[in-house]
Amino acid sequence: xxxxxxxxxxxxxxxxxxxxxxxxxxxxxxxxxxxxxxxxxxxxxxxxxxxxxxxxxxxxxxxxxxxxxxxxxxxxxxxxxxxxxxxxxxxxxxxxxxxxxxxxxxxxxxxxxxxxxxxxxxxxxxxxxxxxxxxxxxxxxxxxxxxxxxxxxxxxxxxxxxxxxxxxxxxxxxxxxxxxxxxxxxxxxxxxxxxxxxxxxxxxxxxxxxxxxxxxxxxxxxxxxxxxxxxxxxxxxxxxxxxxxxxxxxxxxxxx
Amino acid sequence: xxxxxxxxxxxxxxxxxxxxxxxxxxxxxxxxxxxxxxxxxxxxxxxxxxxxxxxxxxxxxxxxxxxxxxxxxxxxxxxxxxxxxxxxxxxxxxxxxxxxxxxxxxxxxxxxxxxxxxxxxxxxxxxxxxxxxxxxxxxxxxxxxxxxxxxxxxxxxxxxxxxxxxxxxxxxxxxxxxxxxxxxxxxxxxxxxxxxxxxxxxxxxxxxxxxxxxxxxxxxxxxxxxxxxxxxxxxxxxxxxxxxxxxxxxxxxxxxxxxxxxxxxxxxxxxx
Amino acid sequence: xxxxxxxxxxxxxxxxxxxxxxxxxxxxxxxxxxxxxxxxxxxxxxxxxxxxxxxxxxxxxxxxxxxxxxxxxxxxxxxxxxxxxxxxxxxxxxxxxxxxxxxxxxxxxxxxxxxxxxxxxxxxxxxxxxxxxxxxxxxxxxxxxxxxxxxxxxxxxxxxxxxxxxxxxxxxxxxxxxxxxxxxxxxxxxxxxxxxxxxxxxxxxxxxxxxxxxxxxxxxxxxxxxxxxxxxxxxxxxxxxxxxxxxxxxxx
Numbered sequence: 182x183x184x185x186x187x188x189x190x191x192x193x194x195x196x197x198x199x200x201x202x203x204x205x206x207x208x209x210x211x212x213x214x215x216x217x218x219x220x221x222x223x224x225x226x227x228x229x230x231x232x233x234x235x236x237x238x239x240x241x242x243x244x245x246x247x248x249x250x251x252x253x254x255x256x257x258x259x260x261x262x263x264x265x266x267x268x269x270x271x272x273x274x275x276x277x278x279x280x281x282x283x284x285x286x287x288x289x290x291x292x293x294x295x296x297x298x299x300x301x302x303x304x305x306x307x308x309x310x311x312x313x314x315x316x317x318x319x320x321x322x323x324x325x326x327x328x329x330x331x332x333x334x335x336x337x338x339x340x341x342x343x344x345x346x347x348x349x350x351x352x353x354x355x356x357x358x359x360x361x362x363x364x365x366x367x368x369x370x371x372x373x374x375x376x377x378x379x380x381x382x383x384x385x386x387x388x389x390x391x392x393x394x395x396x397x398x399x400x401x402x403x404x405x406x407x408x409x410x411x412x413x414x415x416x417x418x419x420x421x422x423x424x425x426x427x428x429x430x431x432x433x434x435x436x437x
Numbered sequence: 438x439x440x441x442x443x444x445x446x447x448x449x450x451x452x453x454x455x456x457x458x459x460x461x462x463x464x465x466x467x468x469x470x471x472x473x474x475x476x477x478x479x480x481x482x483x484x485x486x487x488x489x490x491x492x493x494x495x496x497x498x499x500x501x502x503x504x505x506x507x508x509x510x511x512x513x514x515x516x517x518x519x520x521x522x523x524x525x526x527x528x529x530x531x532x533x534x535x536x537x538x539x540x541x542x543x544x545x546x547x548x549x550x551x552x553x554x555x556x557x558x559x560x561x562x563x564x565x566x567x568x569x570x571x572x573x574x575x576x577x578x579x580x581x582x583x584x585x586x587x588x589x590x591x592x593x594x595x596x597x598x599x600x601x602x603x604x605x606x607x608x609x610x611x612x613x614x615x616x617x618x619x620x621x622x623x624x625x626x627x628x629x630x631x632x633x634x635x636x637x638x639x640x641x642x643x644x645x646x647x648x649x650x651x652x653x654x655x656x657x658x659x660x661x662x663x664x665x666x667x668x669x670x671x672x673x674x675x676x677x678x679x680x681x682x683x684x685x686x687x688x689x690x691x692x693x694x695x696x697x698x699x700x701x702x703x704x705x706x707x708x709x
Numbered sequence: 710x711x712x713x714x715x716x717x718x719x720x721x722x723x724x725x726x727x728x729x730x731x732x733x734x735x736x737x738x739x740x741x742x743x744x745x746x747x748x749x750x751x752x753x754x755x756x757x758x759x760x761x762x763x764x765x766x767x768x769x770x771x772x773x774x775x776x777x778x779x780x781x782x783x784x785x786x787x788x789x790x791x792x793x794x795x796x797x798x799x800x801x802x803x804x805x806x807x808x809x810x811x812x813x814x815x816x817x818x819x820x821x822x823x824x825x826x827x828x829x830x831x832x833x834x835x836x837x838x839x840x841x842x843x844x845x846x847x848x849x850x851x852x853x854x855x856x857x858x859x860x861x862x863x864x865x866x867x868x869x870x871x872x873x874x875x876x877x878x879x880x881x882x883x884x885x886x887x888x889x890x891x892x893x894x895x896x897x898x899x900x901x902x903x904x905x906x907x908x909x910x911x912x913x914x915x916x917x918x919x920x921x922x923x924x925x926x927x928x929x930x931x932x933x934x935x936x937x938x939x940x941x942x943x944x945x946x947x948x949x950x951x952x953x954x955x956x957x958x959x960x961x
Contacts (some may be wrong), residue, residue, distance in 0.1 A: 548870075
C-alpha cells in the first residue's frame with residue numbers, strides 16, 4: 182500500500198471512530214435522561230435494545246413496516262414524476278420559470294400540515310390520502326432543484342451542441358442530462374427525506390396501519406421502547422438511502 | 438550603528454519548512470536566507486511560481502513563523518504577531534463587501550481608537566490620493582477589480598505604515614491596468630516615505646519600479662542575485678524606454694530562466 | 710411591476726377564480742372544499758370576535774421563541790463546530806440524516822420533564838430548526854475568503870473581534886438564508902405538533918374544527934395560517950434580496 186492510500190485509510194478510520202464516539206456520547210446522554218425522566222417516560226438504552234431485538238423480527242413490525250413502505254413507494258414515484266416534469270418545464274421554458282418560481286417558493290414555505298385536513302376531506306381516511314400527503318411534500322424540492330439545474334446549464338454547452346450538429350434528442354441525452362444530473366440528484370435526495378416525513382405524519386393522525394400509527398399509539402401508551410426502536414429503524418433506513426443518493430450525487434459531480 | 442544605516446527589516450539564517458500532514462511530506466519552502474531591507478528603499482522580489490516569495494513576505498509581516506533563524510523589524514524580533522507599523526496588500530481582493538469604500542478605508546484606524554476628526558482627515562486624504570473620492574459611498578461590489586485593489590491600498594495607507602508589503606497585488610488585473618497601478622505605487626512610495634517590498638512574477642514590473650531586485654531561485658527559495666537598478670527617486674513607467682531597463686530585465690531573465698524551468702519540472706538541458 | 714409580475718398576478722387570480730367557480734357551480738363537493746370567498750367571509754368575523762386571539766398569540770409566540778432560540782444557538786454552535794474541524798467531520802453523518810426522523814417522538818419525554826407547559830412544543834420547534842441554522846452557519850463560514858483572516862491579523866484583531874467584525878458580516882448573506890430556513894422549520898414543526906399532539910394553539914383549533922365537521926371554521930383557520938406564512942416569508946425574502954444586491958451576490 183503506497184503512502185497516499187495508507188493515509189487515506191488512516192483518515193477514514195479516524196473519522197469512523199470519531200463518529201462512533203459521538204454515538205457513544207449520545208447513548209450516555211440518553212441513559213442520563215432516562216434516569217431523570219423516569220422509566221415510564223423514557224426507557225433507557227438497555228431495555229430498548231432488548232425490546233428492539235425481538236420487535237424487529239416480529240409480525241407487528243413487519244405488517245406495519247410493509248404498509249409504510251408501500252405508501253412511501255407510491256408517494257415517492259408521484260413526487261419524483263411530477264416534480265421532474267414541473268422542473269423540466271419551468272427550467273426549459275423561460276417565461277413559465279420566471280412566473281412560476283416565486284409561486285413554488287412560497288408554496289414550499291407553507292406548512293403542508295395546514296393542508297392535511299383538506300387532503301383528508303378529499304380522499305377520506307384512505308391510503309390514497311396518505312400517498313397524496315406524502316407526495317405534496319416531495320414535489321416541490323424536486324421541481325425547484327431540477328428547474329435550477331436546467332437554468333444553470335452554461336449556454337456554451339448548448340452552443341457547442343449546435344456547433345457539433347447534434348440532434349435535439351442527442352443534445353438532451355448527451356449534453357443536458359449529464360450536465361444537470363448532480364443537481365437533480367440533490368433534489369431527489371431532499372425529496373426522499375421530506376416525502377418520508379410526510380408519509381409518517383399522515384400515518385400519525387388518521388391511520389390504523391403503518392410505522393407512524395405505531396409511533397403515535399406508543400406515545401399515548403408511553404411505550405417508549407417500541408417508539409425508539411421504530412425511530413432507530415427509520416433513522417438507519419434514511420441514513421442508508423441518503424448515503425446512497427449522496428454517493429451517486431458525488432459521482433455525478435466528479436464527471437461534470 | 439547610525440539609525441539611517443540600520444536595516445529596517447532583516448532575516449538572519451531564516452528557513453521555513455511546512456510540516457508534513459497526513460499523506461503529504463514536509464515542504465522546505467524557503468531558505469536559508471540572510472537579507473536586509475534598507476529603510477526607505479523600494480525592493481522587489483521576483484521568482485518562479487512556488488519559489489517561496491509570498492512566504493518571505495509573510496515571514497517579514499509576522500503572519501508566519503520561521504522554522505529556523507530570526508526575523509527582525511525596526512530592531513525588534515518578529516514572532517507570530519504582525520508588528521505595529523507594517524501594512525500588507527494581498528493578491529486576492531480583500532475589500533470588505535459589506536462596508537462602503539469610506540468605511541473600508543477607515544476600518545484599520547478605527548480599531549486603534551484614533552479620534553474621529555483625525556480618522557476623517559486621514560481617510561479623506563487617502564481616498565483623494567488613490568482617486569476614490571467620488572466613490573466614497575459606493576460598495577466594492579459596484580467597482581472594478583483595479584478599483585477594489587485601490588480600496589485595499591487606501592486602507593493600508595490610512596494606517597500610515599513604515600513598511601508596506603505588497604504580495605503580487607496586481608496579479609489579478611489586466612496588463613494595461615497593471616502598468617498604471619505601477620505608477621500609483623511609485624507615487625505612494627514617494628508620498629509616504631515608507632519602505633516598500635513588492636512581490637511579483639513580472640520582470641518588467643520589478644525592473645521598472647524598484648531600487649533593488651532580489652532574484653529568487655526555485656523552491657527552496659534563496660536569493661541568487663540582488664541587482665541594483667540605480668533609478669532616480671522621481672521615476673515613472675516611462676523608464677521602460679531607458680537602455681538600462683533592457684539590461685536589467687535581461688540580467689534577471691538570465692538568473693531566472695533556469696529556475697523557472699526547474700519549477701515547471703523541465704530540466705535545463707532538455708529544452709532545445 | 711414588471712411584465713412577469715403582471716403575468717404571475719393574473720395566474721394567481723385566475724387560479725383562485727377557477728376554484729371559486731368550481732365550488733359555486735357544484736363541481737367540487739361543498740362538504741370537501743368551500744369557495745375561497747366563503748373562507749374569507751368566515752375568517753373576518755372570527756378574527757373580529759377575538760375568539761382565536763389567544764390561539765394566535767400562543768402559536769406565534771411559540772414559533773417566535775423557537776425560531777429565536779434556534780438562530781442564536783445555531784449560530785453559536787456553528788461557530789464552535791467550524792473552529793473544530795475534527796468534531797465537524799464526526800458530526801457530518803448525523804447532520805445529513807437528522808431530518809429523517811420526526812423529532813416529536815420525544816414529546817412524552819419532554820412532558821415528563823416540563824409538564825403540560827408550552828415548553829415541549831418550543832423544544833420541538835427548536836430541535837427541528839437549530840440544525841438548519843448550524844448547517845447554514847457552517848456553510849457561510851466556509852465561504853469567508855481566507856484572505857480576510859490574514860487582513861484581520863494585519864490589523865491585529867483578536868479572535869473575538871475577528872469573529873464579530875469580519876467573519877460575521879462576511880458570512881451574513883448565508884446566515885440570513887439560515888434564518889429564513891429556521892423560521893420556516895419552526896413554523897412547520899410547531900403547527901404539526903399542535904395538530905397531531907393536540908396541544909393549544911392554531912394547529913389544535915384546526916384539528917378540533919376538522920373533528921367537529923366544522924368546515925367553515927376549519928378553512929377560515931387554514932386561510933389565516935396560509936396568509937401568515939406567506940407574509941412572513943415574503944418579508945424575509947424581500948429583505949434577503951435587498952442585502953444580496955448590495956453585496957453583489959445571487960444567493961436565492
